[in-house]
Amino acid sequence: MLLENKTAVVYGAGGSIGSALAKGFAAEGARCVLVGRTPGTLDAVAEEIRAAGGHAETAVLDALDEAAVNDHADTVAARTGSLDISVNVITQDAIFTPLADMPVAEFARAIEKVAASQLLTTKAAARHMVKQESGVILFFGGSDHNQKQPGLGTVQIGMDVVESLRRQWACELGEHGVRVVTLLTGGIPESFPDMPEMEPQKQAIADATLLRRAATLADVGQVAAFVASDRARTMTSTQVNISCGAHGD
Template sequence: MLLENKTAVIYGGGGSIGGAMADAFAAEGARVFLAGRTPDRLEAVAARIRDAGGQVETAVVDALDAAAVNDHVDAVVEKTGGVDVSVNVITMEGLFQPLADIPADAFTAAIGRTLTTQLVTTKAAARHMVQQQSGVLLFFGGSDPANATAGMGNVQVGFDAVESLRRQWAVELAPSGVRTVTLLTGGVVDTFPDVPEMEGARQGIIDASPLKRAATLADVGAVAAFVASEKGRSIASTQVNISFGACHG
């Protein structure tokens, strides 16, 4: 198995993307620690993993609270001996409207919270990864300089900001053997509500791909598990495009 005897921490582990990564990591042998603010959602993912024979634990953690995040990571390391993979897939607060219509305070507050949670969780994991001289920090979303979609509001700006943060972490952590990788996505169609008004957005993602396909949750989990494993050890300080060519990072 790709991640046998590895420890993975997932912030936003009760969500669809976090759950998909958790399923894949556990199926590949990792011991998975799900963190988030909603116990019921965390436990639903954990139950699915346990039913499939995987190892998983959950914890209610506010990923904006540096002390709580540090305490959680320290507890994971005390229990397992280290942290091999850390990923924060907490949903960005998307303001999907023209930039001219978004109040400045709402825009900056949403971006600020996104960067804060990414900084807090990455710092907590990096502290241990530097000591053990190994580890993988995964990010999700990515930067697409060719983005030509109007009405994205703060979303692509936020992804670009997180990717800039990831690049800086790469510079600082690579000498300690820590890999930083972003999964660049053009959208995951099976996370969309199954309602008629979303059909246009779903089809738009498919049409943007030269292959006329869109990534699924299973695709996200499979690529994340490979990148996090030793099989993917040459993938570092970069984005991995999982958009079927729709994005141009």
Template sequence: MLLENKTAVIYGGGGSIGGAMARGFAAEGARVFLAGRTPAKLDAVAAGIRDAGGLAETALVDALDADAVNGWVDSVVETAGSVDVSVNLISHDALFGPLIEVSADDFARSMEKIARTLLLTTQAAARHMVKQGSGVILYFGGSDSGNRMPGLGNVQIGCDMVEAMRRQWACELGPHSVRVLSMKTGGIPESMGDAPEMDAVKQQMADATLTKRAATLTDVGRIAAFLASDHAASMTSTQVNISAGAHVD
């Protein structure tokens, strides 16, 4: 197994993407610790992993609270002996629309949320990973450098912030054998629910790919597990494009 005897922490582990990564990690032998704010969703993901023979635990953690984040990661290390993979999938506050119409206060709050949660969760994992001399920090939702689409408000800018943090963390943690990566998709139709009004949007996502097949949640989990494994030991400071050609680097 790719992640046997590894420990993974996932913020937003009760969501569709977080759950997919948790299942992917657990299927490859990792012990997964899921954090979030909705017990029912976390418990559902953990139960599915346990039913499949995997190891999963849950905790209510505010990923914007430094004491909560650091205390939880410290407890994970005390329990499992290490933290080998850290993933932050906390949802961002999307503000769609022309930037000229966006409230400065709303924009500032949304950017602060992204910056704060990524900084806190990465710091908490990095403290232990530097001591270990190993680890992988994985971000999701890499930016499209060729963006030419108006009306995205803070969305593209937020993704660009994630990429900037990924680059800075990678160069600072690299000498300690800690890798930092991000994943970029053209959208995951399965994560958008079953509402009929979303069918056209899902089809557009598939049509935008070269293969006419958008990435699935299973794809996300499998690729994330590979990136977190030693099979990807030479990969860091880059975003991994799983958009099936919808985005061209």
């Protein structure tokens, strides 16, 4: 298996994307630590992983609580012997108001939350990865510099902020053998609410791709597991494009 004897921490593991990542890691032999704020959703994902023969445990904490994040990372590393994979897919508080109409305070809060959460969780993992001279930090969402869609408010800006963090982390951690990679997506329709009014948006995602189909949650987990494995050991400071051609060079 690709991730045997590896420990993966997934922040936001109770959501659709987080659970897909955790299942992908577990299917390849990783010990998965599912982190979030809602015990019920975390337990449900953990049960699915265990039923499939994987290893999963849960931890309830706020990814904006620096002390809690650090203590948890220390506990995981001490108990398992390593912290090998870290990914934070906790969603930002998206504001779709046009920038010209957006209150400055609301904009600042939205961007601060996503930046602070990603910085805290990455710092916690990086401390241990630097010591062990190995590890993989994944980000999800990505940035398309050719983006021409209006009305996205803080969503794309937040992703661009995360991408700036990814580039800087890759520069600072590379000498310690730690890789930092983003999964670039054009949207995962399966992660949308199952409501009739969402169907046009789901179809629009597929229509925007070259393959005329969107990535699935299973695709997300499988690609993430490969990127986190030693078979992708040459990959860092980059985005892995899983948009089915919605984004391209």
